[in-house]
Amino acid sequence: MTRVLRVKDLEVCFATTEGTVQVLDGVSFDIRKGEVLGVVGESGCGKSVTALSTLGLLGSKGKITNGEITLYQDDGEVELSKLDPSGPMIRKIRGKEISMIFQEPMTSFSPVYTIGNQIMEVIRHHQGLSKKAAREAAVEMLGKVRIPHPEQRIDAYPHQLSGGMRQRAMIAMALSCRPRILIADEPTTALDVTIQAQILRLMRQLKDEMDTSIMLITHNLGVIGEMADRVVVMYMGRIVESLPVKRLFEESLHPYTQALLTSLPVLGSKKRNERKRLASIKGMVPDISRVPPGCPFHPRCDRFMDGLCNVHKPRPVQISPDHEVSCLLYSEVAKDAG
Amino acid sequence: MLNYIVKRTLLMIPTLIFISILSFFLIQLPPGDYLTNYIANKEASGGSVNLAEVEALRQRYGLDRPFHTQYVRWITGVLKGDFGYSFEWNRPVNELIWERLGLTVSVSTLTLLFTWIVAFPIGVYSATHQYSIGDYVFTTVGFMGLAIPNFMLALILMWLGHRYFGLSVGGLFSPEYAEAPWSLAKLLDLAKHALIPMIVIGTSGTASLIRTLRANLLDEIQKPYVTTAKSKGLKDTWILFKYPVRVALIPFISTVGWTLPQLISGETIVAVVLNLPTTGPLLLRSLQSQDMYLAGSFILMLSVLTLVGTFISDILLAWVDPRIRYS
Numbered sequence: 140m141t142r143v144l145r146v147k148d149l150e151v152c153f154a155t156t157e158g159t160v161q162v163l164d165g166v167s168f169d170i171r172k173g174e175v176l177g178v179v180g181e182s183g184c185g186k187s188v189t190a191l192s193t194l195g196l197l198g199s200k201g202k203i204t205n206g207e208i209t210l211y212q213d214d215g216e217v218e219l220s221k222l223d224p225s226g227p228m229i230r231k232i233r234g235k236e237i238s239m240i241f242q243e244p245m246t247s248f249s250p251v252y253t254i255g256n257q258i259m260e261v262i263r264h265h266q267g268l269s270k271k272a273a274r275e276a277a278v279e280m281l282g283k284v285r286i287p288h289p290e291q292r293i294d295a296y297p298h299q300l301s302g303g304m305r306q307r308a309m310i311a312m313a314l315s316c317r318p319r320i321l322i323a324d325e326p327t328t329a330l331d332v333t334i335q336a337q338i339l340r341l342m343r344q345l346k347d348e349m350d351t352s353i354m355l356i357t358h359n360l361g362v363i364g365e366m367a368d369r370v371v372v373m374y375m376g377r378i379v380e381s382l383p384v385k386r387l388f389e390e391s392l393h394p395y396t397q398a399l400l401t402s403l404p405v406l407g408s409k410k411r412n413e414r415k416r417l418a419s420i421k422g423m424v425p426d427i428s429r430v431p432p433g434c435p436f437h438p439r440c441d442r443f444m445d446g447l448c449n450v451h452k453p454r455p456v457q458i459s460p461d462h463e464v465s466c467l468l469y470s471e472v473a474k475d476a477g
Numbered sequence: 478m479l480n481y482i483v484k485r486t487l488l489m490i491p492t493l494i495f496i497s498i499l500s501f502f503l504i505q506l507p508p509g510d511y512l513t514n515y516i517a518n519k520e521a522s523g524g525s526v527n528l529a530e531v532e533a534l535r536q537r538y539g540l541d542r543p544f545h546t547q548y549v550r551w552i553t554g555v556l557k558g559d560f561g562y563s564f565e566w567n568r569p570v571n572e573l574i575w576e577r578l579g580l581t582v583s584v585s586t587l588t589l590l591f592t593w594i595v596a597f598p599i600g601v602y603s604a605t606h607q608y609s610i611g612d613y614v615f616t617t618v619g620f621m622g623l624a625i626p627n628f629m630l631a632l633i634l635m636w637l638g639h640r641y642f643g644l645s646v647g648g649l650f651s652p653e654y655a656e657a658p659w660s661l662a663k664l665l666d667l668a669k670h671a672l673i674p675m676i677v678i679g680t681s682g683t684a685s686l687i688r689t690l691r692a693n694l695l696d697e698i699q700k701p702y703v704t705t706a707k708s709k710g711l712k713d714t715w716i717l718f719k720y721p722v723r724v725a726l727i728p729f730i731s732t733v734g735w736t737l738p739q740l741i742s743g744e745t746i747v748a749v750v751l752n753l754p755t756t757g758p759l760l761l762r763s764l765q766s767q768d769m770y771l772a773g774s775f776i777l778m779l780s781v782l783t784l785v786g787t788f789i790s791d792i793l794l795a796w797v798d799p800r801i802r803y804s
């Protein structure tokens with residue numbers, strides 16, 4: 140399968156009042172055409188930062204200090220990490236090649252414009268359509284996301300729609316320019332259980348229909364199991380394991396992935412509940428400004444090897460063509476020592 | 478939207494009736510009336526009073542009648558355009574208030590425009606360049622503007638204007654125009670004189686409006702909908718003005734409602750210092766002497782204007798923020 144995005148050795152730093160903190164350290168992954176790539180990990184591990192860096196939306200405090208983010212278009216490649224985040228080049232990518240939907244459909248729409256206004260805006264911006272044509276396109280998109288009576292709903296303000304309908308409208312807006320990649324940052328976390336499942340199903344259908352790839356961020360492994368083709372597991376700004384979802388439940392190797400799996404919440408469980416169970420992994424995630432030496436997971440790991448895990452930084456090890464794990468249990472260092 | 482305007486307009490009618498009763502009640506509240514006051518003053522200064530004349534006035538204006546009769550008499554007059562008679566000035570109220578109200582409204586409107594024109598760009602700049610040198614400078618100047626009492630600012634500016642710019646200060650007109658009919662030259666003269674009052678009255682309002690706009694805009698800029706707009710590939714300045722600025726403008730619009738009352742009540746002292754022929758000083762005097770029809774008409778008209786101001790600002794708010802018109 141062809142790739143549409145490649146992230147390689149990505150490092151991102153933020154300037155804070157306490158100095159610079161590095162929040163991503165050597166993140167690498169691919170997104171392939173038409174697939175759903177799941178990204179999981181506990182809160183604060185850098186999922187959103189990874190997503191935002193592809194669009195150059197880290198803000199004035201954040202900076203890509205190393206690595207590449209390459210977008211593969213029909214007529215060549217673009218190196219996104221090198222583009223000026225406030226320049227015109229990246230703005231041609233945003234919303235057109237890569238678009239994004241967020242956790243909170245209420246606050247992600249401006250409350251003072253109709254959803255139609257906000258959807259037509261992106262269509263007109265990228266496709267230069269007339270107002271009338273853009274309106275027709277927006278109505279069509281609203282129909283595609285199964286919003287009933289789209290000709291009327293297009294003139295609704297966000298507060299007049301239910302949470303599920305708002306998220307559908309958000310999906311319609313994100314897909315309205317047929318982007319190559321849709322990044323969905325916890326798109327269902329704020330929604331009711333039944334609505335969650337509907338929205339996920341809708342995203343899958345539209346992805347096939349429009350031939351879009353999806354990067355799906357969540358802390359819910361159940362959602363990953365339902366939706367994703369491949370999954371990357373993140374811990375403290377690093378990818379610890381990546382593998383196809385159908386092998387995730389039986390063949391995952393990293394102790395962190397396994398710990399996540401044993402605390403797996405049922406699909407659609409309420410968020411609070413889910414946090415509690417994820418926290419049942421021994422210990423707490425350390426502060427990102429004090430990353431433990433060696434493997435960052437070692438203080439919480441069941442299979443900690445003294446003198447190795449707290450000394451050597453694990454490198455990704457290729458287990459099989461689609462399966463990589465960064466853990467000293469599976470690396471040469473450990474084998475040499477053992 | 479039309480629905481909302483109609484609803485809002487209908488709502489004004491009972492408010493108006495209530496306000497008119499209240500203003501009439503308030504000016505009747507102190508013991509006695511203008512005539513007892515007048516007699517007492519005359520006697521205190523040793524003069525004699527023509528009791529027959531006083532009695533005639535009392536009869537004519539029904540000052541001996543109960544409250545509601547007096548009110549109905551007054552309000553029916555008002556509806557026909559007759560606001561009653563000023564005892565102190567010996568002239569119909571109509572002749573006294575309109576020009577002053579007109580000037581008051583002009584000064585308020587000019588001040589409001591001054592406030593907006595200065596506060597808007599500075600507020601937007603400060604929020605988008607937080608902690609820059611410019612931001613610090615504006616913040617410091619703004620706090621000074623808030624801290625200096627207005628009468629002091631008035632005195633300083635009058636002195637500066639007179640000493641260094643040769644402005645004729647005080648009042649709203651130069652002596653040669655004061656009684657002249659309206660003309661372009663008179664208008665220019667008014668504009669020249671209005672400058673200092675505008676700055677004096679507008680400064681603290683401007684300073685607080687800048688603070689509010691800056692704080693609101695800083696808040697709005699961080700909202701998720703701004704990130705969404707950016708993720709659509711729109712230009713930063715377009716996003717700034719279409720999305721967060723629109724929401725942060727709400728306090729600006731609210732000022733339409735309260736500038737006028739603030740100008741009348743809080744700034745009377747400025748008007749006295751600057752010798753402005755606006756309503757404040759005259760209202761103050763009519764209240765002191767219990768010149769009831771004059772005071773009552775002033776209060777009524779000012780309340781009506783305030784109501785109109787609030788009405789305009791509510792309509793604008795509903796236009797800016799759809800959540801208001803649908804709730």
Ligand SMILES: Nc1ncnc2c1ncn2[C@@H]1O[C@H](COP(=O)(O)OP(=O)(O)OP(=O)(O)O)[C@@H](O)[C@H]1O
Pocket residue numbers: 153154155162180181182183184185186187188189198200201358427
């Ligand atoms: N603007 C910022 N300034 C400073 N630090 C930041 C900023 N944004 C993110 N971070 C830090 O980067 C790290 C990763 O944050 P990120 O939002 O990517 O986590 P996440 O995996 O998306 O978590 P969640 O599941 O809670 O959304 C966190 O430690 C966070 O504190």
Ligand SMILES: [Mg+2]
Pocket residue numbers: 186187188324
């Ligand atoms: Mg996040």
